[in-house]
Amino acid sequence: MQAQTIVQDGRSTRSYRRQVICANPHLMFGAPDLAGLPMPFERNAEIYGEGEPADYLYKVMSGAVRIYKVLTDGRRQISAFHLPGDVFGIEPGKQHAWSAEAVGNSSIVLVKRSLVLRAAARDGEVAQALWSLTARELRRAQDHTMLLVKSAQERVAAFLLEMSQLMPGASIMELPMSRQDIADYLGLTIETVSRTLTLLEETATIELVASRRIVLRNRSVLNRLNS
Amino acid sequence: MQAQTIVQDGRSTRSYRRQVICANPHLMFGAPDLAGLPMPFERNAEIYGEGEPADYLYKVMSGAVRIYKVLTDGRRQISAFHLPGDVFGIEPGKQHAWSAEAVGNSSIVLVKRSLVLRAAARDGEVAQALWSLTARELRRAQDHTMLLVKSAQERVAAFLLEMSQLMPGASIMELPMSRQDIADYLGLTIETVSRTLTLLEETATIELVASRRIVLRNRSVLNRLNS
DNA sequence: CGTGCAGTTGAGCAAATTCAACGCTTGTGG
DNA sequence: CCACAAGCGTTGAATTTGCTCAACTGCACG
Numbered sequence A, B: 001m002q003a004q005t006i007v008q009d010g011r012s013t014r015s016y017r018r019q020v021i022c023a024n025p026h027l028m029f030g031a032p033d034l035a036g037l038p039m040p041f042e043r044n045a046e047i048y049g050e051g052e053p054a055d056y057l058y059k060v061m062s063g064a065v066r067i068y069k070v071l072t073d074g075r076r077q078i079s080a081f082h083l084p085g086d087v088f089g090i091e092p093g094k095q096h097a098w099s100a101e102a103v104g105n106s107s108i109v110l111v112k113r114s115l116v117l118r119a120a121a122r123d124g125e126v127a128q129a130l131w132s133l134t135a136r137e138l139r140r141a142q143d144h145t146m147l148l149v150k151s152a153q154e155r156v157a158a159f160l161l162e163m164s165q166l167m168p169g170a171s172i173m174e175l176p177m178s179r180q181d182i183a184d185y186l187g188l189t190i191e192t193v194s195r196t197l198t199l200l201e202e203t204a205t206i207e208l209v210a211s212r213r214i215v216l217r218n219r220s221v222l223n224r225l226n227s
Numbered sequence C: 001c002g003t004g005c006a007g008t009t010g011a012g013c014a015a016a017t018t019c020a021a022c023g024c025t026t027g028t029g030g
Numbered sequence D: 001c002c003a004c005a006a007g008c009g010t011t012g013a014a015t016t017t018g019c020t021c022a023a024c025t026g027c028a029c030g
Helices: A113-122 A125-149 A152-166 A179-184 A189-204 A218-227 B113-122 B124-147 B152-164 B180-188 B190-202 B220-226
Strands: A005-008 A018-021 A038-041 A047-048 A057-062 A065-070 A076-082 A099-102 A106-112 A170-176 A206-210 A215-216 B005-009 B018-022 B038-041 B046-048 B056-062 B065-071 B076-082 B099-100 B106-112 B172-175 B208-209 B213-216
Touching: A005 A047, A047 A215, A065 B124, A076 A125, A076 A218, A076 B124, A106 A113, A113 A125, A113 B124, A125 B076, A125 B124, A152 A170, A152 A179, A152 A218, A179 A189, A189 B190, B005 B106, B038 B099, B056 B113, B076 B124, B076 B180, B099 B152, B106 B113, B113 B124, B124 B152, B152 B172, B152 B180, B152 B190, B152 B213, B152 B220, B180 B213, B190 B208, B190 B220
Parallel strands: none
Antiparallel strands: A005 A018, A038 A106, A047 A099, A057 A106, A065 A076, A065 A099, A170 A215, A206 A215, B005 B018, B038 B106, B046 B099, B056 B106, B065 B076, B065 B099, B172 B213, B208 B213
16 A cells, blocks of 8 residues: 655746645555544645545544635645534545545545435435535535625625634634645635735735734625625 | 516626526426426526526427626636536535527526426435436536636537537537637637637638537547647 | 617727736755 | 844836727627
């Protein structure tokens, strides 16, 4: 069983070629009894890759996960960030259509897909849960679609509100992801994201405590942008 | 029971205010026994509206359906076109998050949602079918997301290929929808769609037999744009 | 034959991208 | 402890892409 994790290479380009570096997140494919136990993933470690068999469902315990695809021209599109409590990895087919990586060091619980499916076949409640999980993911994807037809300001505002919803109660938002991650999620460039954030700061809508620590000062402005 | 259908108003603007005109597509909400029988919908007739209870599942028998939302600023975003054979109207919640309209005159079969859900609770096969239908819809939505981060040429090429896949065998594609529909699906303006189509015609990639009759002359170019 | 709608085309403009330089923080090695 | 490189983020200037506004064409229908 080969142990290898794939992470982003360190070049300053924005296209995503990949490079093999360290120890393995895929041990469990040979050790199905690990299902249900939390597994640690390092920053940028791959959880699964596009085209791999979709044998597990995943639940984020701590950290954050990005779901993404790399286009032929090297651009990357992130379809979702998953934060603690979120389940991900549900796929219609046998194979993953997307890749998943840990944004920062993360702890993730794995459950064998076949176990869940078998349980669902027996138990209507499980089937129902699985279905509503998929349906929620569908709504998420549709909301993301609506994001991508808006202006840069609107997208960034929507992103900030979405993140603050995912971290309720925190007055200072601690974003786990980089500007590049945000840009690839919003379909913008890092420069545009950066400029838009400073613009929002200049208008006292937000406060950039540090580049990844943001306070939402004026939610009504953000809500209006989001509308 | 009030009979009324809602259609687009006739103004030249691109924002979508609405105006009541003619006879009712919602008879079935009072006549559940109609479930399973095909119902006719006129061009632009509303099938269901955002916020209405999601009491039915729908299957297109003939014609075409657009699923859309109208933003606060009046712009419309179409999330999907459904052609004969497609099932639509599956929603995670009790209410429709989107609206559905017939693109052209269409025939659509309705099935009571509660019947399907009850069947799914008893029968694992039905539950499985329902789940995979939802999952397919999810993949569709994700594919659409990937569309919206591409250039205008790439979006139009992807649209043409998608449509040709939905109408296999036809050498001349007969598009049921207007330029405005296409634009709202691709997140572009009608002008950009029009210009892009003429550009593709000038490069002999497609042939515009008539504005809604298109022949794909050079699929490899389209595929390259799509990649 | 006019009217209305759908689609096309053109010119100017605005928004976001591209390319480039720079600043700040962090980690590493002398 | 300082020097320096690497990563990440910000800022500026030029460019490109698609949008806006406007005019015009072709077609269908009365």
